[in-house]
Amino acid sequence: MDVGVHVSLWTPEWDSPFLDAIDLAADLGCTCVEIPLMDPRNFPFGEVARRLAKNGLKVYCGTGLGAGTDIGSPVETVRGNGIRHLRECLKICADLGSDSLGGVIHSPWGMRGAIAPGYAERVASSLSGLADEAREFNVRLALECINRYENSFINTAGQGLALLRKIGRENVGLHLDTYHMNIEERGIAPAITEAGASLLRIHLSENNRGYPGSGALPWRDIIVAAKNIGYRGPWIIESYVTPGFAASADVCVWRPIEPDTSSSLRRSLEFVRGLVEKA
DSSP states (O other): OOEEEEGGGGOSSTTSOOHHHHHHHHHTTOSEEEEEOSOGGGOOHHHHHHHHHHHTOEEEEEEEEOGGGOTTOSSHHHHHHHHHHHHHHHHHHHHHTOSEEEEEEEEETTOOSOOOTTHHHHHHHHHHHHHHHHHHHTOEEEEEOOOTTTOSSOOSHHHHHHHHHHHOOTTEEEEEEHHHHHHHOSOHHHHHHHHGGGEEEEEEOOTTSOOTTSSSOOHHHHHHHHHHTTOOSOEEEOOOOOOSSHHHHHTTOOSOOSSOSSHHHHHHHHHHHHHHHHO
């Protein structure tokens, strides 16, 4: 099974250059990386592909939506912007060899407030059409469930499953994150069990958003639950541990979470790899 990191561990801005992070991940012994597709039209495809090949790393891709690319918007042009963005991301996924496009691809990151009538239906309609296109690329859509402070539409695995039923496509599933689950779910392992075969990707982060193994989460239970449902996707560490940058401020990291970003991360990767192999 692939064990790796999200390259945003090392980038101070969401759209910062991340090429060197691919090399850093390989140096830490990762077998995969997750790469954000923030600006697909200007994505440095050739150099990314070269670095991945040089390091022998598998890749997984993710992206997000904003107010101007909201696929549930009642404004047709806004929905169209979001659909075009996701369509461009799907093409990059296929060309790089990523088997799925994950992230907050159902609604804008930072969306707050009550959900308007008809919103979920518009999201489902947009995603069902995209899923049909994704099938042609042999790519799946993985919808990330995130905490209430970052999004008000999909917070739990149960809500995600309800949206999947509206979408009605077999190549659409869930993307779960242990940090968000620790806030929103009654139990992380039971929520993973509830997700079942719909779980396509999982992000690993401690209760304080640090590296796995350094905090309070029940990691063996989490990994056993995922393996018991037949999860075969990647185990990707996505932690935010350094304050003072725009990206860290966006996720409310105001103090150093880990003593360093090298040896601590290496220990965490070894911790996760050991559990995955033995569970």
